[in-house]
């Protein structure tokens with residue numbers, strides 16, 4: 001039965017928190033008050049209850065239930081008494097909800113002269129409150145007053161006997177009823193206040209458990225007093241595991257190593273701004289550690305100082321910060337150090353070298369032949385190549401050294417603890433060998449090289465920025481010296497490098513200010529001496545320095561993109577001049593233009609040639625392009641395609657300086673070239689040097705076997721002319737006929753030459 005009542009009450013109000021006390025005011029009431037908790041066990045009662053129920057106060061204990069109270073006296077008394085309990089319990093069992101049942105009000109005759117009025121009320125969140133009022137006088141005097149269910153009635157004689165007392169009793173009863181209703185009201189208010197406090201506490205608790213951060217309250221010694229559920233997610237401990245433990249159980253920091261430090265630390269946390277957001281190391285149950293951040297707030301609880309500490313797991317933020325730091329110091333493509341890290345490492349290495357009394361080497365590297373690969377095969381291939389080179393460089397350095405990518409195809413290495421210079425020159429040679437090994441990317445073999453400049457601390461300088469600059473100067477020299485080589489810095493390089501830098505700056509201006517002029521050298525048919533071509537050779541008409549020959553500035557331009565502008569300018573100038581000759585009615589000959597490697601290897605090269613031709617409206621058959629062997633070795637497919645397009649346009653193609661490079665005729669079979677120009681170094685000594693004569697002979701025969709016309713350059717004597725004629729050389733060019741001449745002089749030379757030879 002009781003369980004039914006419990007469930008009815010629960011349905012009305014599911015809050016089941018037991019009440020811990022009621023105001024003493026209840027004891028002052030004239031009624032008996034009994035408070036039952038949700039499970040109908042007696043929770044609290046006032047002093048009057050025992051008196052009204054006429055029982056020994058000692059019998060009232062929290063072990064009693066509502067049923068016990070209702071049967072309290074009646075177990076051993078009359079059956080009428082039991083009827084009350086039965087009646088209430090019957091009513092309770094009928095009720096579907098607490099609303100059906102409460103409030104209830106019953107009169108009960110406790111003894112022949114004692115009638116009780118029993119009121120029942122549900123107090124939300126608390127339980128059931130019963131008030132017992134003695135209404136014996138009232139009911140016995142005025143039985144009609146009672147409209148409530150009564151289990152017993154009295155005789156009329158008894159009413160008269162107590163007439164006066166009844167009037168008094170009625171007054172008392174009214175007072176009692178007012179007091180009782182006040183008491184119930186107060187109890188309700190108290191319960192409501194308590195409920196709302198409990199609700200907000202529950203809300204707060206739910207919120208605290210929902211947050212990711214661990215929230216603990218500690219006393220000044222660091223003992224954990226409360227903790228939210230996040231502790232299990234963050235640390236792997238249950239709340240119970242950590243309660244009562246010291247904060248050090250969960251985390252420590254550089255400021256707190258022991259419990260003894262804790263008190264001071266906690267005080268500092270709140271008083272010193274430096275500590276307000278303090279970082280430390282969290283320790284998980286599984287044994288792993290992670291970074292945490294604390295924020296602390298002191299609170300007064302019942303006059304005692306406590307601290308609320310929010311412990312945040314900042315692992316993700318730390319990882320992000322590490323990543324950002326990593327990115328700030330590393331090259332994203334290769335993972336090598338970047339310029340910033342290189343500078344840091346150089347500083348460290350220099351400090352270490354001072355202590356250890358040894359040297360540091362700074363090595364600057366620039367890849368030779370990287371740009372063409374990048375241009376022709378795209379950036380994806382270029383990137384792969386750079387990564388492969390990065391790996392090769394790393395394998396040539398020691399763990400303690402720093403390999404960096406400075407951008408593009410520039411790298412640097414800091415070698416620490418260098419005892420002897422020769423160790424570094426050996427390393428440089430290893431690097432040259434490693435980088436120049438063929439690199440295969442997607443079925444293509446690429447061959448690149450590198451030039452290296454080296455400076456030493458403290459030999460060359462004691463300033464890091466100077467060392468870097470010096471390694472750069474030495475690199476410049478290495479490039480100048482023919483690439484794929486290394487150079488150690490020496491002070492003379494500085495002035496050379498400065499002078500070259502100045503040339504580069506001036507040349508840039510010269511291109512825009514039309515200070516460049518073309519000279520032309522005739523190329524003659526060996527048989528009838530007719531002019532077959534005019535080789536365009538660039539000169540720089542410097543406003544102060546006069547005429548500057550190409551060897552002075554072409555190699556400098558070739559070390560930078562300046563050669564691209566210069567090369568295009570030459571191409572356009574040559575096409576325009578050829579067109580002018582055509583318009584002037586000069587005899588037909590081709591204008592030959594030297595193409596630099598950098599120019600030829602760009603993706604746009606064919607378009608640039610077309611552009612120059614169209615700009616001048618020149619027939620492509622009047623143009624010949626001279627490329628060198630080195631340009632066509634390597635990526636043969638792409639080169640073959642390029643040459644084929646140019647040849648299809650009607651442009652004549654010549655391999656210049658033949659014999660100085662690879663001298664392989666095999667690759668020539670694949671390419672659409674028309675002429676071979678034997679390098680002048682073979683022609684110079686052709687009359688005395690049997691080897692040179694033999695080589696020239698072989699080149700002519702092989703060239704012919706491939707259907708190519710063969711040109712001899714640098715022909716200076718009639719003797720050379722005769723030998724070359726005998727050998728069947730097709731075209732002759734050299735000082736013997738004419739030096740390269742300015743346009744008007746060249747025109748005059750051609751006219752005079754043709755006239756002399758009856759052409």
Ligand SMILES: Nc1nc2c(ncn2[C@@H]2O[C@@H]3COP(=O)(O)O[C@H]4[C@@H](O)[C@H](n5cnc6c(=O)[nH]c(N)nc65)O[C@@H]4COP(=O)(O)O[C@H]3[C@H]2O)c(=O)[nH]1
Nearest residue numbers: 536537538549550551570594595596714715716734735740
């Ligand atoms: N000793 C001697 N030399 C002779 C004789 N006949 C011609 N030469 C010189 O030999 C060089 C031939 O040009 P190159 O081998 O292409 O060698 C050229 C070429 O590589 C480069 N160059 C010249 N003009 C241009 C140009 O317009 N574009 C490019 N990319 N390079 C050019 O500069 C190099 C030097 O050009 P130059 O000083 O004009 O020197 C020219 C020419 O004046 C001779 O009988 N004896």
